[in-house]
Amino acid sequence: MCPSDTPSTKRSSRLVAPILVDSGEAEIMRALRRQGRISRGEVSSITGWSKAKASQEIRSLINKGYLVEVGEGASLGGRKPRLLRINSGLGYIAGIDIGATSLEIALADVTGSIVQRRSEATDVRLMPEAVLGRCTQLLFELLHLQNGEPDQLLGIGVGVPGPVDFSRGVLVAPPLMPDWENFRIRDFVKDSFPAAFVVVDNDVNIMALGEQRAGDAANIDHFIFVKIGTGIGAGIISNGRIHRGRDGCAGDIGHICVDKNGPLCACGNTGCLEAMAAGPAIASKATEAARSGGSPILAQMMEVNGGTLRPEDVNAACREGDQASLDIIRASGRMVGDVLAGLVNFFNPSHVFIGGGIANFGNHLLVAIRSAVLQRSLPLATTHLTIQYSRTGSDAGVTGAIALALEYLFAIEDQPHMLI
């Protein structure tokens, strides 16, 4: 659902894509978004238009300043064709990726190339005005560094770590950040940048978009991006587009029950995947192993760390050959894999990408996930299935937030909800 057709508030109903084009122009812009650069001849073959009609539409887009001619493509025998691309000088797009403990902010041109970026520590348990106020302040600074004006910022994508009601741009019952409940994130950001289209989504959906834009999923139409960190969640790309479901919470796999008798989860239920297998569960099992004498290495690390253990300590101990750490990591991988097996049967993706803070845990975790999926999924669903770590690292979120905002940059003028 497009935010522009939500009936929520007067202010939200004004939200339409910043750049409106007619349906003919839309076909060209759509091809350019996918391919980056195309020749005039390709416009005719993609659209089926005559050369004259293609020239007329291209001229109109160039006159409006939306397209520019750049360089020359490879010759197919005759004169080298001039190439067209979206005018990167149209304005700026921003991506804001708010994590539990960090902010990533980037400014890009309208082709998605990042021109400025900043990251810093934060604490999302603070009031939303403080965190978002800092984000908008950083955006003003990045624009200033580019000699840009606030009204040149055309779109802002915001990723937040919790369940987002996508049509309203608010978090609903976010376990990590209760003070953000129903806070109008979109309106708050838009107050500072009235010219921009602001769109808010959860952190895992934007990571899936980032994988599609800058990672290994550029041409993959059916995949799941699983984030394993403080929590566990998934972003689902179906037919090349993000699948959010009716209310925006599709992919919230962290609260699928793994063991009804398991520990209490932040959501109030017991034995959720997140409570059993995510970073805090790994750290707490490691603490237990250190205290019970099951792992001298972990006990030593805990002493050095002042009585606490982090998931990365478990990974480090595992690399040192610690059996207890290996068992903890394998158990997490198996639980994630068991849940993924159900998702693979249900959705039949061609790829599963594993990202988040646990994504640098090496082969043991990945092998445990893979073998659980292969053991429990239908043979047909796994014939062409690849399960791999995401290689986008900490860039996935901010790149995806930019990709999200770019989706809302252009729309068709008589149907402003029809995104290009």
Ligand SMILES: [Zn+2]
């Ligand atoms: Zn739960």
